[in-house]
Amino acid sequence: MGTETYQIDLGNLMAFDPSHHFPSVPSDREDLVKECLHKGTELVQEIANALFSLPSAEDPDGPIVHLPQPTTRLPREKHLPKPKPPTKWELFAKAKGIKKHKKDKRIFDEQTGTWKRRYGYDRVNDDNDVPIIEAKLTDEPGEDPFAKRKAEKKKRVEKQENNRLQNLKQAMKVGALTSHVQLAATALPITGSQKEAPKKASKEELENVAGMAATATASGGKFDKKLPGEKAPKHTGKYRKFLPVVEGKGMGNQEKQQTEKILNQLMAKSSHDILDVNKAVTMFNVKKEKQRRKEKDREAFSTSTKLKPKKKSLKRSSKKKN
Amino acid sequence: MWYHRCNQLQQIMLKIKTPKTHRAKRALEKRAPKLVENGKKTLILHGTKTSNMLNSVLTQIYHLKRDSAIKYTKKNENIRPFESGGETSLEFFSLKTDCSLFVFGSHSKKRPNNLVLGRMYDHHVYDLVEVGVENFKPIESFKYDKKVTPQIGSKPFFAFIGEGFESVEELKHLKEVLLDLFRGEVVENLNLAGIDRVFVCTAISSTTVFFMHCALRLKRSGTSVPRMELVEVGPSMDLVVRRHRLPNDSLKKEAMKTASDQPKKKIKNVSSDVVQGKIGKIYIPDQQVGNMPLSSDIKGLKRERREAKKNKVDGENQSKKRKTDPRPKLSVKSESN
Numbered sequence: 001m002g003t004e005t006y007q008i009d010l011g012n013l014m015a016f017d018p019s020h021h022f023p024s025v026p027s028d029r030e031d032l033v034k035e036c037l038h039k040g041t042e043l044v045q046e047i048a049n050a051l052f053s054l055p056s057a058e059d060p061d062g063p064i065v066h067l068p069q070p071t072t073r074l075p076r077e078k079h080l081p082k083p084k085p086p087t088k089w090e091l092f093a094k095a096k097g098i099k100k101h102k103k104d105k106r107i108f109d110e111q112t113g114t115w116k117r118r119y120g121y122d123r124v125n126d127d128n129d130v131p132i133i134e135a136k137l138t139d140e141p142g143e144d145p146f147a148k149r150k151a152e153k154k155k156r157v158e159k160q161e162n163n164r165l166q167n168l169k170q171a172m173k174v175g176a177l178t179s180h181v182q183l184a185a186t187a188l189p190i191t192g193s194q195k196e197a198p199k200k201a202s203k204e205e206l207e208n209v210a211g212m213a214a215t216a217t218a219s220g221g222k223f224d225k226k227l228p229g230e231k232a233p234k235h236t237g238k239y240r241k242f243l244p245v246v247e248g249k250g251m252g253n254q255e256k257q258q259t260e261k262i263l264n265q266l267m268a269k270s271s272h273d274i275l276d277v278n279k280a281v282t283m284f285n286v287k288k289e290k291q292r293r294k295e296k297d298r299e300a301f302s303t304s305t306k307l308k309p310k311k312k313s314l315k316r317s318s319k320k321k322n
Numbered sequence: 323m324w325y326h327r328c329n330q331l332q333q334i335m336l337k338i339k340t341p342k343t344h345r346a347k348r349a350l351e352k353r354a355p356k357l358v359e360n361g362k363k364t365l366i367l368h369g370t371k372t373s374n375m376l377n378s379v380l381t382q383i384y385h386l387k388r389d390s391a392i393k394y395t396k397k398n399e400n401i402r403p404f405e406s407g408g409e410t411s412l413e414f415f416s417l418k419t420d421c422s423l424f425v426f427g428s429h430s431k432k433r434p435n436n437l438v439l440g441r442m443y444d445h446h447v448y449d450l451v452e453v454g455v456e457n458f459k460p461i462e463s464f465k466y467d468k469k470v471t472p473q474i475g476s477k478p479f480f481a482f483i484g485e486g487f488e489s490v491e492e493l494k495h496l497k498e499v500l501l502d503l504f505r506g507e508v509v510e511n512l513n514l515a516g517i518d519r520v521f522v523c524t525a526i527s528s529t530t531v532f533f534m535h536c537a538l539r540l541k542r543s544g545t546s547v548p549r550m551e552l553v554e555v556g557p558s559m560d561l562v563v564r565r566h567r568l569p570n571d572s573l574k575k576e577a578m579k580t581a582s583d584q585p586k587k588k589i590k591n592v593s594s595d596v597v598q599g600k601i602g603k604i605y606i607p608d609q610q611v612g613n614m615p616l617s618s619d620i621k622g623l624k625r626e627r628r629e630a631k632k633n634k635v636d637g638e639n640q641s642k643k644r645k646t647d648p649r650p651k652l653s654v655k656s657e658s659n
Contacts, residue, residue, distance in 0.1 A: 181339070
C-alpha cells in the first residue's frame with residue numbers, strides 16, 4: 001500500500017490519492033469494482049473527517065458548515081468584467097474639480113409656488129406651465145416663442161442622446177459595455193455583409209474601374225475622352241482578329257490557315273502521344289510561379305474582391321501541335 | 323454584444339437598444355460576465371451517428387446533471403470539435419444556451435462510442451478531451467435500496483485514485499474536466515445532512531479511467547463523524563482517453579485570472595485611524611421625545627389591576643375582598659391621649 005497522505009480539496013469535496021497504483025490490473029471485473037469501492041470509501045472517510053471537524057451552525061434541516069475556498073483552480077467561463085471607461089463629462093468634471101452633490105427629490109417651483117419633483121410627472125420648470133412669455137425687443141413678429149422653446153428642448157435632448165451614444169461607443173471599443181445595453185446597426189453598409197463595411201476605394205482601384213468600364217465599348221475604350229491625368233488603359237483594343245474580307249496579294253489562304261490551326265488544336269487535345277513533356281513541364285512551372293506571385297500580391301494588397309477587375313488570361317491555349 | 327472594428331463604427335449607424343421589460347434586463351444581466359460567476363451549465367448533444375450505448379450514456383449524464391444541463395436531441399452533422407472549422411455550431415449553441423461545458427457524443431468505426439468533453443471560455447472552445455466509453459453499465463442495471471438514491475443537485479464528493487492522474491498528462495487533463503463537469507455550484511455553506519453522492523474515478527492504466535457513481539450512506543459511529551458507506555447506484559463506465567487538446571498558454575493565463583486581484587468592496591461606516599485603530603460610525607434615528615409613550619401610564623401594567631384580575635379568576639365565589647394596596651402607605655398615626 002502506498003502512503004496514507006491524500007490531497008484533499010475541501011472546497012470541491014475532492015480527495016486525490018496520488019500514491020496508489022495497480023500492480024496488475026485485476027482481470028475480474030468484480031474484484032476491480034470491490035477494490036475501487038474500498039479505496040473510495042477510505043478517501044471519502046478522510047474528507048468526511050475533515051468536513052465534520054469544521055465548526056457548524058445549527059439549522060432545522062441539519063448542521064451547516066462553512067466550506068473553505070476550493071484549492072484546485074479551474075478556468076472561468078467568461079472574462080473578467082472590465083471597468084467602464086469614464087464618460088466625457090466625468091473626465092471634464094475631474095479636470096475641473098467638480099464634485100457630485102446629492103440632489104433633493106422635491107424642489108420649490110418658483111413659477112407655481114409649490115413643491116414639485118425635479119423631473120417626471122409634476123416637475124419643476126415645466127414648459128407647459130408658463131402662461132405668458134413677454135416679448136423682447138430682439139424678437140421677430142412672426143415667431144412663436146412657445147414653439148421655439150419646444151424646439152430648443154428637442155435639440156438639447158438630441159444632443160444629449162448623441163453624447164450618450166458616443167460614450168457607449170467608447171465603452172464598446174474597450175469591451176466594457178454594460179450588460180443590458182446593446183448597440184445595434186440600424187443601417188447596414190451597401191455591400192450587404194455585416195462584417196465588412198466598404199473601405200474607401202484607393203487610386204488604383206478607381207483606375208481599374210475606369211478601365212473596366214472602357215472595355216464595355218465596342219472599340220475597347222480606345223476613343224473615349226480621357227480626363228486630365230488619366231493614364232491609358234492597360235490593354236487597349238479588342239482581341240478578336242478579323243480576317244480581311246478581300247484577300248490581298250501576298251497573304252495566301254488565310255482563312256484556310258485559320259481553320260487548319262483550330263482543327264489542329266482540337267485534334268491535338270485528344271491525342272496523347274504528341275505531348276512534349278519538357279515543354280509541358282516548363283509551362284506548368286511558369287504557370288505555378290505566376291499563381292504564387294499573384295497570391296503574394298493579393299496578400300499584400302488586400303482589397304474587396306468585388307472591385308478587382310477580372311484578369312482574363314490572355315495567352316492562347318498552350319497545347320499546340322508542332 | 324457585437325464587436326466591430328472601430329473604423330467601421332463610423333460608417334454604420336448605431337442605435338442603442340435597451341431591454342423594455344425588467345425580466346429581459348434580468349436575463350441579460352444573468353448572462354453577463356461577473357466577478358463571481360454562476361454555476362457552469364452543460365450542453366449535451368450528438369453527431370450524425372450514435373450507438374445505443376452512447377444514447378443511454380448521454381441520457382444518464384443528463385440525469386446526473388438535471389438542473390444545470392441542456393440536452394439536444396437533433397443530429398448535428400457539421401460539428402467536428404477537433405477540426406478548426408467544425409466548432410462554429412458548438413460556439414453558437416453555447417452562446418444561445420449560455421453553456422460553457424459540452425458533451426458531444428458520436429459513433430464511427432474508427433472511434434466507437436466516442437465522447438468529446440469540452441469547455442468554453444467566452445463562448446469559444448477552450449480545451450477538449452476525447453474519450454471512448456467501454457463497459458458501460460446503466461443505472462437500471464444496479465440493484466440497490468431506493469432510499470439511498472441521491473437527490474438531484476446535491477453537491478458530490480470526488481475520489482480520484484491512481485498515480486496516473488498525476489503523471490500522465492491526458493489523465494491530468496481528464497481529471498480537471500471531470501471535476502469541472504460534475505462539480506455543480508460552488509457554495510460557501512454546505513448542509514451536512516444533504517451529502518449523498520460520490521464520484522469515484524480510478525486510473526486503471528495510463529489511458530483508462532474507471533468512472534463510478536455511488537450513493538453515500540452515513541452510518542452511526544462512535545465519534546461525531548459518521549462512518550461512510552458507498553453503494554453503487556449510478557452509471558459506471560471505462561473512459562479510454564483518445565485525444566485531447568490543451569488550451570494555449572495565453573488563453574489559459576487569461577482564463578485562470580481570479581477575482582481576488584480586484585480590490586474588495588468597501589464596508590460602509592468603517593474607517594481606520596492610526597491613533598485609534600478601527601473606527602465605526604453608528605447613526606441613530608431621530609428620537610421624537612415628545613411622542614414617546616411613558617411606561618407608567620399604561621393602564622394594563624399596573625400591578626393592582628393585574629392582581630385583581632387574577633383574584634377574580636381564582637375565586638369567583640369568594641367574598642368580595644377589599645382591595646389592598648400592596649404599596650406601603652404612610653400611615654398617619656393620630657396622636658391622641
